[in-house]
Amino acid sequence: MFVSYKWLQDYVDLTGVSANELAEKITKSGIEVEGVEILNEGIKGVVVGHVVERVQHPNADKLSKCQVDIGEGEPVQIICGAPNVAQGQKVAVAKVGAILPGNFKIKKAKLRGEESNGMICSLQELGMEGKIVPKEYSEGIFVFPADAEVGADALALLNRDDEVLELGLTPNRADCLSMLGVAYEVAAILGREVKLPETSLESLSEKATDYVKVVVEATEDNPLYVAKMIKNVKIGPSPLWMQTRLMSAGIRPHNNVVDITNYILLEYGQPLHAFDYDRLGSKEILVRRANDGEKFVTLDDVERTLTADHLVITNGTEPVALAGVMGGANSEVTSDTTTVLLEAAYFNGATVRKASKDHGLRSEASARFEKGVDPNRVRVAGERAAYLMAKYAGGEVLEGAAEVDTLTVEPAVVSVTLEKINRVLGTGLEMKDVEAIFDRLQFGVSVEGDTVTVTAPTRRGDIKIEEDLLEEVARLFGYDNIPKTLPIGSTTPGKLSEYQKKRRVVRAYLEGAGLYQAVTYSLTSEEKASQFAMEKRDFIRLAMPMSEDRSILRLSILPQLLEVLKYNSARQNDSLAVYETGNVFLSNGVDVLPEEKEHLAGAITGLWNNHSWQGEKKPVDFFVLKGILEGLFAKLGLTERVAYVQAQVEGMHPGRTAEIRLDGSKIGFAGQLHPSVQKDLDLKDTYVFELSLKAVLGVETEALQYQSIPRYPSITRDIALVVNRETVSGTLKDIIVKAGSPLLKEAYVFDLYEGDKMEEGKKSIAFSLKYVDPERTLTDEEVTKVHDRVLEALKEQAGAVLRG
Template sequence: MLVSYKWLQEYVDLTGVEAHDLAEKITRSGIEVEGVEQKSKGVSGVVVGHVLECERHPNADKLNVCQVDLGEGEPVQIVCGAPNVGKGQKVAVAKAGAVLPGNFKIKRSKLRGEESNGMICSLKELGIDGKLAPKEYAEGIFVFPNDVEVGSDALALLNLDDEVLELGLTPNRSDCLSMLGVAYETGAILGKEVKLPSVNHERSSEKASDYISVKVEAKEANPLYTAKVIKNVKIGPSPLWMQTRLMSAGIRPHNNVVDITNYILLEYGQPLHAFDYEQLGSKEIVVRLAHEGEKIVTLDDAERTLKANHLVITNGKEPVAMAGVMGGANSEVTSDTTTVLLESAYFDAQTIRNASKDHGLRSEASARYEKGIDPNRVHEAAERAAQLMAKYAGGEVLDGTVEVNSLTVEPAVVSITLEKINSFLGTFITKQEVKEIFDRLQFGVEVDNDTFTITVPTRRGDITIQEDLIEEVARLYGYDNLPITLPTGAATPGGLSDIQRKRRTTKRFLEGAGLNQAVTYSLTSLEKSSQFALEKRDPIRLAMPMSEERSYLRLSIVPQLLEVVSYNNARKNESIALYEIGSVFLKTTDNEQPEEHEHLAGAITGLWLNHPWQGEKKPVDFYVAKGVIEGLFEELGVSDSITYQAAAVEGMHPGRTAEIVLDGKGIGYVGQVHPQVQKDLDLKETYVFEINMKPVFDHPVPALQYNAIPRFPAITRDIALVVDRKVNAGEVKEIIENAGGKLLKNVSIFDLYEGEHMEPGKKSIAFSLTYMDPERTLTDEEVVKAHNKVLAAVKDKAGAELRG
């Protein structure tokens, strides 16, 4: 909600309270003021000028040379390029030396040989968004009404010297979606009276009931509907002060009748709608639920197909408005309108919400109906609007209001004791102080001993229970004034849980390894929801998705990381290393919440090392990705329990993918993305991994042990074993480790050969074996004995032969 400080002063005396001070007080009372803006800050030297003469520039087709009276004696010459500038206009002029928004300084200059002593300004050049400017002035300069004084401050006339407070309202505080609601709140904070608008206008001898009848078929959705008739209106611009207030609140001015309905919406929080009576097509209003598939063309010229749960205003035959959302183009107020039918109604919040959501059409009116309006302002707002139409559109208000009213609204009555208020807040507030707070809120208060019986006005629909009253007392008493107390009893020092500590270790290691953390959507499309999943289950569709692209919960993080890589590659960022720790969601049954598993995923592509000076470049390969997660497992203390084995994963390269196994159970995979998937996503060679982290985090880590630095030398033996190509090197390594006994301390693979000197179907794998005893120097006989056991084991279990 955008609140004009100057407008607010009409309802509450703000003497001595600056806009920023008021913003601070409102924020401290529970409604956050997100900012205070003054569009004219730093702007100066802008006055009203009168264009005395306007002629074509002799040397430019699109420029005009104007003689402008600035109220300072002799007129000045200004060159202007606006297409709508003309003789006799009163315009905003930035004089020579003036400063415009963006610290743009106006200087005397020559344009195509003609002297120019200032600039005739458009609203946009003065800091008003072009989308908010009246349509006739959206592209050119703004023209003031003829009654403004030449030489007066143009910024003040355009309300740009005002300050606008932006309120960040929570859904329960819909009462502050109006100037009167903010006035009540401000009055309560400052302890000031609220001055309500005076509603008084003449009525014609003709009766509104002779012109229109109202019938409501859907009374649950529309318990109160009122209609007033205003004849002989003259459509034209609304007063300048009204236009500027609307623009300050983010609403574009249209004409006097439409602007008045929008003005009342801001003032009272009550949406209104004005129909062109002559275009209505009948003398009756029928409010009903739409027929399934029924169509209406709304004011934005869009044809909309209605559902059976949408509420419509009809002329008895066809819809003329989507109730509470937007009017129909067939009854729009135009420049030819002479008789206005004014609607003011109370609509069911959920009904309006359904229509607004279904059509993606959120208007100022629907936003207020959805959150709830004050039913006691429906009639007041209509009368106030009729008063303004009589005053500013020359209208004649017909006697009476035609209505259907089945609405029964009683103010909430809640009782509470002083003892309960103080016990909840930990305070010692007196009975008189509590009563004064409710009086400032303009709630009805009856005090019986220490019990307060509060009658809550209907404008505050959020107050229904005792806790609501306690909150009102607390915020107006002042949250800063509530006493500070320390908890009693034994205190437990805070700290990270084991899983939190391991999670932080994981992030720290990966970032140290050169990966950047990514945070991607948990929502995805049906097609991507199951790609690269560790565990295949039916995907889960949201009941109310934002879009089809974000309608399913993911089963894998990898597809989202590949989207990020593709996005970066398309912008010439070709070396990417990303990781994400996040949740995937596995379906259980239709009536239960899904299982939520914490996964770690990564994606690496491009160059892993790039040292131009040394001429060294190392592209990412399988062993880079595998090395990163091997280092992570080492850091987490689970590397001794991890093994890798060849795997086939959908979407992954069939020959460059390994399953990650922890204590015999698969927990993830690492490998290259399938070439076809890379092509579809326009990726270069990309390697990914995904791991279910719960087994890793839950795995017991043995206590840290230190070994003394060896005092005795180690003996190394290198062997090259010829095995079948289908034999995995990891299997052979495991056989060697099991057979080597306690003297074998380390086994590493350092070569693989499958060249022309190897017989078909065979390959050579070279291992380096390190033997050592920390207590003594080994003899050759002891090493040979252990080494022979290794050779016998690999021959027996893997069919390996020593390469000659």
């Protein structure tokens, strides 16, 4: 809601309170003022000028040479390019030295050889948006009324010496969608009175009911409809002050009758509509629901197809307006209109909202009906509009109105105790203080003992319960005045648990390793629910699933991550690494809450490295995946406690899958997807892992210990062992490490041979062993002694012999 500071002063005395101070007070009372716009900021030197003479520029077809009286003695010559400039006009003139928006300075100039001493301005050049400029001046300069004083401040006449407050209203404060509503709010804040607009007028002896009859079929949608008649109207421009107020609020002026209805919309918050009575085609107004498929052309010349959900105003047979939204082209006020039927009505907000949404017609009127208008302002708004039409359109108002009234509105009556007010707000208010606050709000108030009973006016439809009264007391008392107290008692500062800290370490490590975090649905289909599950349990089915694809709580994260890969691969993003930490849900039986366990899962496909300049491409393989996991376990201090054992997992490659064990207990698996699964998902070679994060992060780890870099040289020995084909390298490595301790520091596989030169059922595995003592230089004899012990242990425990 845009609120003109100068206009607001018509209703409330703002003496001693600037626009910025008022904005601060309104904001502190609970309605946010989003900004205060100074309309003439940065503009100066613009006056009213009188075009004494206008002739064609001798050297340009589209320029005019004008002699303009600006109230400083002799007229000045100004070259103007506006097509509508003419002799005798009163116009806005930016004098030499004036400054226009954008810091545009006016200087003496020569245009096509003719001197120009200033600039005749359009409204757009004075900072107004084109969409709010009257149509007749949208392509040229603005012309003031003939009685405008030459040399007067043009910005003041255009109401540009005003400041506009932009209120950010919440839906419950529909009362402030009008100048009067804001006036009541400001009066309560400042402790001042509200001055209501003039509405009294003399009516003709003729009665409105002699001209029109109102019938309402849909009384639930339209419980109150008032039709006033104004004769002998002369259509023309509305007064300049009214036009400028409308433009400050973002509304384009049209003519005096339409402008008055828009003015009342802003002043009272009550939408009105003016019909050309002579174009109605009958003496009846019938309000009804539209017929399905009924056609209607609105004011914007668009044909609308109506349904039975829409409320229409008709002339007894055909629609003339879409109630609360927009009038019809068949009855709009034109320059030839002489008799106006003025509609003031109360429409159901939900019905208006339905029509507005269906037809994409969001208007100032529909917005107010949707949020709720004051039912007790409907008639007075109509009277005020009739008064203005009589005053500024020369109309003659007929006595009374034709109406249908089935509206029953009772003001809300709410009670609250003083004890509760002080207890909730933490204040020490007395009853007289509370009474004074409600008196400032112009609420009816009565006191009985410790209880205050408030009768809220109908303009404040948001007052319904005790808490609403508490809010009114708090904001008018002043939030800054409410005492501040510190909590009493012992408090525990918030911090991350050890588990949460470790989980953050896991996420940071994986993202540092090049994996993207994914967040997928916990719900899946029955087909996918059991895939890759580390624990097989019954499904947990939702009682009311949205779809079959989202009906089962997941037992594994991997199926969802594979869907992520599939989705990206289909869009040519076929090199991708993702991970997710999330819960899986394990059934504990019928009617028992499931057990939730947090898992960590990852999936990698495509190229791991791609350095096109060096010509290097490395596709993902098992050892890339294992390397990521080994780095993670090293980060968590679990390297020595984790082992990888060849395993068979449904949906995984039978020869490229390992079970991951922590202290001998299974915590997950890693490996390549089975080729058939990859084919079904249309993926390249894809490697995945899933771990019980709860098991990994829940174990105790020793404090981190650092070791210095060895100062003494190491000795390396390589051995090639011949073993049975089924013997795995991990078993051999364990034997080597145990037997070579403490001098043996590293042992790793660097070769595997299973060629035709080996015995049947045998293979050769080559290890590189590094021996080092951090305190001294080892001798060959010391290393040989330990090395022989390693070879003996390999022979005894695994039947491994050196390859000849």
